[in-house]
Amino acid sequence: MDIRFEKVDFTYQPNTPFEQRALFDIDMTIKEGSYTAIVGHTGSGKSTLLQHLNALVKPTKGVVEIGDRKIVPETDNKNLKPIRKKVGIVFQFPEAQLFEETVARDIAFGPKNFGVSEEDARKLAEKMLLQVGLDESYLERSPFELSGGQMRRVAIAGVLAMEPEILVLDEPTAGLDPQGRKEMMEMFLRLHKEEGITIVLVTHLMDDVANYANYVYVLEKGHIVKDGEPKEIFQELSWLKEKQLGVPTATEFAERLVAKGISFNSLPLTADELADQLVMLSGGHANDE
């Protein structure tokens, strides 16, 4: 299932003095099976864009096509549930959405809303809890007695339990420790690779973009200012710095080596690529994984 944006505009509180335009003329395609990253400054409209992906908001102009459903400004709020089942969103700090008495019931809440039977939802809850790295002993505990990181995992499991085709992640690792962050990102990558889930990642961490994404949209003040594969985006470091966007650590380091006179064919994005290129430069053979 693809998601396509065609000339999408969005304005908050139109026709009031508090009117604020958040998105301008957005054209964007999220292809089935892709791992798309959306980056941009705080307040560039990323979160607004993200809410269009499952029709939480409707464009004030233009069309959003989600699979075969067309969302236009006139679309009414009925029958959007099928879309929401297919597009799961993990919002920033998703632990704030937990409310049930037990972890199991909270994870099963989403599936049950979409008509899954009590029993199946329960099974899904168990499966997803393992998926996010917690064991069965957590099933009957109250979500409010867990640590912040564990609550985050439960919340994410709650979204995964809806078995979405497209998974939208809004800074899923913000506030997690390095280990938890890595585990989370690896889990999303596994879902992407093994189960073919399309992933849309909104993040400030360029290392995550370089490591995982295969397409990038750069957003600035509500406009898409650049899009392409990470390889292309991260070649123009001065442009990125001018836009106050970060650069992957490996690329940053490679750039310093360039300044010292070492030349690369193309700037490496990840530590692995950097190591390969350095080995090649020093006369060795890069090992093909």
Next chain:
Amino acid sequence: MMNKLILGRYMPGDSLIHRLDSRAKLVASFYFIGIIFMANNWQTYLLAAVFTLFAILLSKVDLKFFIRGVKPLIWLILFTVALQIMFTRGGEVYWEWGVFSITEFGLTNGVFIFCRFVLIIFMSTLLTLTTPPLELSDAIEYLLRPLKVVRFPVHEVSLMLSIALRFVPTLMDETEKIMNAQRARGVDFGEGSLIQKMKAVVPLLIPLFVSSFNRAEDLATAMEARGYQGGDGRTKYRVLHWHNRDTMVVVAFVLLTIALIFLRS
């Protein structure tokens, strides 16, 4: 959803009304509600209406925001007016059916009540549109000060008030976020039967309460860490100043009162 609510909202500006002392504005608004009940004929209502419109003009806020402020209450107003018209007897009778009747007195009374409602709403909207919430709470604190004599915890109440006001926008944001997150998990807010609607609120209310409690705890710790120990010996950073223009407001209201007393029948 909450965007439509104009009542209780602040609109930044730099007009004469915006710059008035918040104490003057607060007292004046309440005073206006009091003296509007002195009006009892068309001259007095006209005077009150002209006075209100003049104040609105001075505030340089578009009149349509005030009209929008009336909208949420329009059914209540119309209901009251309708009751007034139907059940007031006296003067010439135009129509009668059982206990219902439309009479001359009923009609004039209805119109007066309508004016009274609209003018009161206009004035209170003017107060909130031109006064930042924190200044309002400062004014309330100042005006409550005499109550210290009867051991009323003025400082605590005003602190609660300013914290509450400070967190209204934060809580609204939070509500919106949690609502979105739950909608993404398949909750339909405001759809289905009354019972379904009420059930749908649970996944919204529980997280909101939980986050409010967490926030309160964090805030209390942060306040203690910064040396807060209660009201004794604390100084004020936001100081209210009384200017000549504020005295003018008092004079204007005194004149209005005198005029109303003369004109009422």
